[in-house]
Amino acid sequence: MSEAGRRTEIMEAVERLLARGGVNAVTMRAVATEADVSLRLVQYYGSTKDELLGATLDRLADKSIRRWQARADRQGPALGVIGAFLDEALPTDRASRDLHRVGVSLEGLAITHPDVAGRAYRTHLRGLADHLADVLDAQGVPAARRLACEVMAIAHGVGTLLMADQLTEPEARSLLADYLDRLRPRLSTEDRAD
Amino acid sequence: MSEAGRRTEIMEAVERLLARGGVNAVTMRAVATEADVSLRLVQYYGSTKDELLGATLDRLADKSIRRWQARADRQGPALGVIGAFLDEALPTDRASRDLHRVGVSLEGLAITHPDVAGRAYRTHLRGLADHLADVLDAQGVPAARRLACEVMAIAHGVGTLLMADQLTEPEARSLLADYLDRLRPRLSTEDRAD
DNA sequence: CCTCCTTTGATACAGCTGTATCAAAATTTG
DNA sequence: CAAATTTTGATACAGCTGTATCAAAGGAGG
Missing domain, CATH: 1.10.357.10 (Tetracycline Repressor, domain 2)
Structure with missing residues (x-):
């Protein structure tokens, strides 16, 4: 899958977590699970958590x-x-x-x-x-x-x-x-x- | 100091932390520091964090x-x-x-x-x-x-x-x-x- | 004085956190 | 096919978290 697509998927996962359980529910590992993707990949795109959160x-x-x-x-x-x-x-x-x-x-x-x-x-x-x-x-x-x-x-x-x-x-x-x-x-x- | 007084002081510290930095700023250790009291005493009154937060x-x-x-x-x-x-x-x-x-x-x-x-x-x-x-x-x-x-x-x-x-x-x-x-x-x- | 209540200290532990690092697959692309 | 990209796996680490447990000091009131 293309870079932009994955990034979007991951940010959508962040949104879903935000909607469900607030900010504290957004952890790198939770994002990985929610996006059905490895933790390593969440780091691959959006390197830091702050960057990922900010972009979302x-x-x-x-x-x-x-x-x-x-x-x-x-x-x-x-x-x-x-x-x-x-x-x-x-x-x-x-x-x-x-x-x-x-x-x-x-x-x-x-x-x-x-x-x-x-x-x-x-x-x-x-x-x-x-x-x-x-x-x-x-x-x-x-x-x-x-x-x-x-x-x-x-x-x-x-x-x-x-x-x-x-x-x-x-x-x-x-x-x-x-x-x-x-x-x-x-x-x-x-x-x-x- | 009497029991009720200390409890109040601790809950006031929780309020101050809430006002300053949101929920994430409320940790047992931060409450202790804010109330100028030992961590052990925060546990002494309001045993659990949830209990302390709820009471506050x-x-x-x-x-x-x-x-x-x-x-x-x-x-x-x-x-x-x-x-x-x-x-x-x-x-x-x-x-x-x-x-x-x-x-x-x-x-x-x-x-x-x-x-x-x-x-x-x-x-x-x-x-x-x-x-x-x-x-x-x-x-x-x-x-x-x-x-x-x-x-x-x-x-x-x-x-x-x-x-x-x-x-x-x-x-x-x-x-x-x-x-x-x-x-x-x-x-x-x-x-x-x- | 001695007993009870309050307070501290030091420290431990398991769990979750963000972040980093190795190599190795799988997939796409030229 | 070969090369580049995307994806995974398995860990590791230091830091903070709530909670627990030892002993001991300090002060108040009988």
């Missing part, structure tokens, strides 16, 4: 932003864009729950390794915020970046409460629907120039 | 809820209560930043150890949500618990963005002020019965 996190940030871009580029009304973002961010199915867990791991990692993981985390968040702000701004929404951050904040927070069993999925959805209702009057350009 | 997390949840209760029991108008909550939760000074880091550690720990840390985390969140919901409900706010969760969500999310340098402190404050502005019409009982 960068890849993750890229993927996350790219995925959201693909979905949001069919621009609807601003409210629809925000609704789609919230819907996408909500950890309801297996995949999005895994993604949320990876995000939490990354957030925690940013504390321990501000240089490696912190940079990836900031890149991730900044990319999402920039893109969301751009889309909103293009629709004439006032104070677009501030709103983008607010939407990201509530998405993250509600996701956390959902993962911690403080909200059921229907409760989370109706909470966000309420939130969107209150947001509606602020989304038109002529309503208020900030 | 429980204590933390208690403290956090109690602190917020003390502040919110001087009941003002609903908007003021929510504003106070947001203000308190915002990681601006050293202490609240440390607290936020501990919270992130706890959140991540809830993934790795759903039994020990997960329980403490849920207790923490539930306690905060219950109390906030009670206060709001007593003021006649409709759908109080849902709103309580929403406020907690945005507080957590904005805190995360602030810690990750995606928002400056003034930006975060004006974001929350905007949010509160939109919330105001919904806080009176006669405005809308949900």
Whole structure:
């Protein structure tokens, strides 16, 4: 198999481990087992653990932003864009729950390794915020970046409460629907120039 | 020194380590050094690491809820209560930043150890949500618990963005002020019965 | 004084960690 | 086929981890 392919496989194994058991579950030997590959090969690509972890996190940030871009580029009304973002961010199915867990791991990692993981985390968040702000701004929404951050904040927070069993999925959805209702009057350009 | 005093000192050392370097920084030997005590004594109280960690997390949840209760029991108008909550939760000074880091550690720990840390985390969140919901409900706010969760969500999310340098402190404050502005019409009982 | 509680010291052990190093297969590629 | 690349195997090592076990010192209260 080609070099790039193997590297990808290995980084996918790292992602899976992150999603399942957090940062502590990512050991070189565990990665080898998860990728169904010898420990020696994990060393062969991505020589050090930090390099491997860093590359995985960068890849993750890229993927996350790219995925959201693909979905949001069919621009609807601003409210629809925000609704789609919230819907996408909500950890309801297996995949999005895994993604949320990876995000939490990354957030925690940013504390321990501000240089490696912190940079990836900031890149991730900044990319999402920039893109969301751009889309909103293009629709004439006032104070677009501030709103983008607010939407990201509530998405993250509600996701956390959902993962911690403080909200059921229907409760989370109706909470966000309420939130969107209150947001509606602020989304038109002529309503208020900030 | 009395038994309870030492135990408290040790758990405070655990908290400090959590705030500084996340979960991985909490080793028995590091706790001993941080508490300026011998390793043997850390074993003497809180025999197992899991027990020590669990007790610390429980204590933390208690403290956090109690602190917020003390502040919110001087009941003002609903908007003021929510504003106070947001203000308190915002990681601006050293202490609240440390607290936020501990919270992130706890959140991540809830993934790795759903039994020990997960329980403490849920207790923490539930306690905060219950109390906030009670206060709001007593003021006649409709759908109080849902709103309580929403406020907690945005507080957590904005805190995360602030810690990750995606928002400056003034930006975060004006974001929350905007949010509160939109919330105001919904806080009176006669405005809308949900 | 003597007994109980607290505290320390030194040290051990097995387990997991990242990393390194030998040679040797297996596979792909020219 | 031959050469280069990819992959494995078997270990090794030093470091940190939680936990355990020895004896002994220090202090408080009866």
